[in-house]
Amino acid sequence: MTKKKSILADQRVIVCLVIAALVIIYFIFSPEFRQYSSILSMLDFSYYDILMAIGVTFPLITAGVDLSIGTGMVCYALIAGRLIRDFNLPVVLAMLLCVLMGCVVGFANGFLIGVMNLPPFLATLCTCMITRGIGSMIMATPWPTNKQPGGWFHSIFKLTFGTGRSATKIPIGFVLVVLLVILMEFVLNHTKFGRYTIAIGSNKEAVILSGINVKFYHVMAYVICGCFAGLAAVAYAAVVPTIQPGTGAGLELDAIGGVFVGGVSARGGYGSVLGTLAGVMVIVLLKTGLPYVGLQANWQQIITGMVLIGAVMIDVAKRRRMAKEQ
Amino acid sequence: MAATEAILTMENIDKTFPGVHALDHVHFDVRSGEVHALMGENGAGKSTLMKVLTGIYSKDSGTITYEGKEVEYHNTREAQDAGIVIVHQELNMVGDLTVAQNIFIGREFMKGFRIDDKKMIEESRKLFEELKIDINPRDKMSDLTVGKQQMCEIAKAISHQAKVIIFDEPSAALTEKEIEDLFLIIRDLRAKGLAIVYISHRMDEIKVITDRVTVMRDGGYVGTLITKDCTKDDIINMMVGRVIYEEPKTESHVPKDAPVVLKVEHLNAGRMVQDVSFELRKGEILGFSGLMGAGRTETARALFGADPKTGGDIYVNGEKVTINSPQDAVKHGIGYLSEDRKRFGIVVQKTITENSTLASMENYMNGPFIDKAAEKEVTEKYIKELSTKTPGADQLVVNLSGGNQQKVVIAKWLVRNCDILIFDEPTRGIDVGAKNEIYKLMNRLTAEGKSIIMISSEMTEILRMSDRIVIMCEGKKTGELDISEATQEKIMTKATRDIS
Numbered sequence: 001m002t003k004k005k006s007i008l009a010d011q012r013v014i015v016c017l018v019i020a021a022l023v024i025i026y027f028i029f030s031p032e033f034r035q036y037s038s039i040l041s042m043l044d045f046s047y048y049d050i051l052m053a054i055g056v057t058f059p060l061i062t063a064g065v066d067l068s069i070g071t072g073m074v075c076y077a078l079i080a081g082r083l084i085r086d087f088n089l090p091v092v093l094a095m096l097l098c099v100l101m102g103c104v105v106g107f108a109n110g111f112l113i114g115v116m117n118l119p120p121f122l123a124t125l126c127t128c129m130i131t132r133g134i135g136s137m138i139m140a141t142p143w144p145t146n147k148q149p150g151g152w153f154h155s156i157f158k159l160t161f162g163t164g165r166s167a168t169k170i171p172i173g174f175v176l177v178v179l180l181v182i183l184m185e186f187v188l189n190h191t192k193f194g195r196y197t198i199a200i201g202s203n204k205e206a207v208i209l210s211g212i213n214v215k216f217y218h219v220m221a222y223v224i225c226g227c228f229a230g231l232a233a234v235a236y237a238a239v240v241p242t243i244q245p246g247t248g249a250g251l252e253l254d255a256i257g258g259v260f261v262g263g264v265s266a267r268g269g270y271g272s273v274l275g276t277l278a279g280v281m282v283i284v285l286l287k288t289g290l291p292y293v294g295l296q297a298n299w300q301q302i303i304t305g306m307v308l309i310g311a312v313m314i315d316v317a318k319r320r321r322m323a324k325e326q
Numbered sequence: 327m328a329a330t331e332a333i334l335t336m337e338n339i340d341k342t343f344p345g346v347h348a349l350d351h352v353h354f355d356v357r358s359g360e361v362h363a364l365m366g367e368n369g370a371g372k373s374t375l376m377k378v379l380t381g382i383y384s385k386d387s388g389t390i391t392y393e394g395k396e397v398e399y400h401n402t403r404e405a406q407d408a409g410i411v412i413v414h415q416e417l418n419m420v421g422d423l424t425v426a427q428n429i430f431i432g433r434e435f436m437k438g439f440r441i442d443d444k445k446m447i448e449e450s451r452k453l454f455e456e457l458k459i460d461i462n463p464r465d466k467m468s469d470l471t472v473g474k475q476q477m478c479e480i481a482k483a484i485s486h487q488a489k490v491i492i493f494d495e496p497s498a499a500l501t502e503k504e505i506e507d508l509f510l511i512i513r514d515l516r517a518k519g520l521a522i523v524y525i526s527h528r529m530d531e532i533k534v535i536t537d538r539v540t541v542m543r544d545g546g547y548v549g550t551l552i553t554k555d556c557t558k559d560d561i562i563n564m565m566v567g568r569v570i571y572e573e574p575k576t577e578s579h580v581p582k583d584a585p586v587v588l589k590v591e592h593l594n595a596g597r598m599v600q601d602v603s604f605e606l607r608k609g610e611i612l613g614f615s616g617l618m619g620a621g622r623t624e625t626a627r628a629l630f631g632a633d634p635k636t637g638g639d640i641y642v643n644g645e646k647v648t649i650n651s652p653q654d655a656v657k658h659g660i661g662y663l664s665e666d667r668k669r670f671g672i673v674v675q676k677t678i679t680e681n682s683t684l685a686s687m688e689n690y691m692n693g694p695f696i697d698k699a700a701e702k703e704v705t706e707k708y709i710k711e712l713s714t715k716t717p718g719a720d721q722l723v724v725n726l727s728g729g730n731q732q733k734v735v736i737a738k739w740l741v742r743n744c745d746i747l748i749f750d751e752p753t754r755g756i757d758v759g760a761k762n763e764i765y766k767l768m769n770r771l772t773a774e775g776k777s778i779i780m781i782s783s784e785m786t787e788i789l790r791m792s793d794r795i796v797i798m799c800e801g802k803k804t805g806e807l808d809i810s811e812a813t814q815e816k817i818m819t820k821a822t823r824d825i826s
Contacts, residue, residue: 190695192687199684202673209632209670210685210738211656269675 011263011314015278022285030292040171046284047157047173047235052255053280054184054273055228058221060259062201063268064113064120067252068105068127069229074248075135076101076233081143091150099230106226114218136246143237157238185273197221201268257304258283261311333358333521334490339378339388348374350546361512361522363532366542366565372525376492380405380412409489413479413496421468426450428467429482453481457511471619473504480511492523497531501618509535529558541565577810578793580610587777588746593638595628598801606779609772613792614781616821621801622781623665626748630655630662656685661739665751671735674724678716679705681723681734686742708737729760748779765791785814797821
């Protein structure tokens with residue numbers, strides 16, 4: 001067991017080393033990156049990825065997937081934005097509505113997968129298309145900007161604690177996201193829901209035959225995922241200037257990729273939310289950081305792909321070692 | 327026979343894995359025209375030795391001589407091409423392909439760019455004729471019984487022009503009748519001059535089918551015996567270093583007035599469970615005997631709510647209950663230990679603790695959170711009580727041996743406080759020593775007032791453990807015997823009643 005643990009810890013350690021290496025490289029080669037504001041703006045664009053990733057960690061641990069979070073996120077943000085602009089919905093209600101819509105779509109996914117036994121890839125591909133379709137029907141609807149009435153919600157994600165020189169300011173969004181990571185890590189490891197989520201991914205049949213209401217917990221994994229997609233919608237609306245209708249496809253892939261980089265097993269049954277946070281940070285650093293060192297954004301995709309291959313290879317090697325020990 | 331030269335000799339084979347001396351200068355040889363048993367408890371090194379032979383592992387030292395030449399294979403393909411083939415315990419068949427496609431997988435006959443299915447079917451048919459097996463090469467593999475699939479695996483081995491065939495626990499999943507068929511084939515192959523290595527845990531088979539026995543223990547070579555000159559006890563002694571066989575039960579241990587804890591009436595669930603009724607009494611071990619496919623597992627799964635029922639009433643402690651899901655069954659104190667532990671019983675990549683409390687989480691909660699201390703405490707209690715061999719409660723179950731994994735599943739239901747336990751093939755894939763422990767444990771549980779339904783395909787197990795025996799055949803209950811009147815013959819007659 002101690003040996004196992006050290007291997008598992010390895011992947012997270014490796015990921016942290018990768019993060020450190022990237023930050024150091026950027027620091028050395030880019031004077032711009034050294035400014036605190038650059039780091040803040042990079043973090044701004046990481047929140048929705050991290051939130052989506054926290055959520056999708058759960059379906060991925062059950063050996064499923066949720067492809068609908070990217071388009072879903074944009075769709076919820078559009079609907080809520082439209083309601084704010086045209087129907088004067090209070091912003092706070094709009095934010096709750098985003099989360100609620102996320103939960104509903106998550107429940108739909110969970111129902112199709114956990115109860116109707118549709119393959120997760122297929123079920124969420126369908127809801128991905130549906131949410132994208134609904135998203136396309138809504139007119140481009142900016143949420144109130146920072147200076148407009150109701151724009152306070154930007155503060156949650158864009159503003160910082162503290163006063164005085166920028167270096168002492170702590171981004172509120174980052175604090176919030178880290179708290180959520182810690183909360184969900186705790187949920188994963190210390191609650192029935194978390195334990196069963198992992199067990200379902202490891203051996204669903206055995207869990208059913210242990211007399212556990214597997215359908216409920218399986219559905220719940222997707223509801224949690226949807227809920228975080230709803231939170232991501234708020235974070236997304238807070239940081240992008242305008243939300244384009246019909247977009248969002250592909251955004252989920254950054255989050256899912258991050259989860260895998262963070263050490264969730266590609267076959268389910270193992271994972272951690274802390275790992276997810278680290279994994280997503282790697283993706284975010286690649287996505288927003290490479291331009292600082294003069295590399296085209298295209299390179300981000302290529303390098304991310306390679307990093308992902310590396311991460312999955314660690315998982316495969318781990319399994320092979322386990323199989324050998326047996 | 328002793329005059330024949332060995333076709334294959336392995337000498338001083340040594341292999342070390344990190345932390346384990348898996349093979350310690352092992353000697354093994356097999357001659358053309360003999361069946362040579364390779365025995366030993368799980369983990370004794372039998373499979374490792376065969377994996378070294380067929381190139382899955384490379385040896386650290388030692389020599390392998392085959393047909394007079396020193397050889398070393400780097401993968402199974404090379405070994406196959408040379409004529410050394412393994413028939414695996416777990417069948418390596420692609421369920422969705424036909425029999426013929428499976429047999430010639432990887433070396434399909436081609437007609438230009440097209441696969442020549444016709445020729446493959448024809449060749450398969452020839453193979454089956456040679457082996458006197460009745461299988462249609464066009465059938466889908468997944469439609470065949472386990473026994474038939476095994477026959478296909480043998481046919482595949484022979485189609486490689488094999489000179490040495492290794493059977494790795496071939497009988498583990500077969501019925502008595504299928505085992506007989508298998509033995510006919512093995513004898514036939516022996517007569518044709520093939521060298522056969524037979525790995526098995528089943529003592530009876532070894533006596534029946536093999537010419538020599540080589541025993542391994544803890545990675546070391548213990549010795550080789552001529553089968554007809556030795557007794558079961560000789561072999562077992564070599565395997566474990568102690569005599570462990572127990573006599574069959576002769577009479578029921580259950581008092582006449584013991585209350586009925588479970589009553590099943592007219593249970594129906596598809597073709598495999600037709601109108602099955604029985605009673606289980608407190609402290610009783612009720613054996614379910616029958617051939618593979620008799621509907622015993624299906625009956626248990628329907629009773630447990632794992633598969634849908636079409637009819638029937640279930641009474642627990644005299645009260646009628648509704649069981650539509652495993653959840654309901656567990657609520658009424660019924661626990662099910664599946665025949666396929668890895669698939670249905672345990673979560674192998676999780677710890678003993680997590681598995682032990684899996685069915686009774688709600689008792690180990692502190693508000694919304696899991697009470698890990700309490701969890702660990704109860705797990706350690708059962709590790710001690712069941713004498714599970716493990717370095718600790720947080721050991722991953724995947725690292726335990728079959729017998730100890732089974733104990734973890736038992737612990738799961740004991741933690742849940744289940745009074746009715748369904749053991750489906752409780753000792754499948756478990757070595758002799760551990761088997762005995764499981765038996766003792768079952769006897770202890772019934773002495774403590776638990777009641778057990780035991781499904782078993784092993785006649786010796788049925789006769790040794792059961793107080794009463796229910797016999798099934800093709801989805802119907804065909805008989806019920808008290809242990810005092812049960813004999814192998816009586817059970818077999820009922821188990822095959824409808825089979826012509």
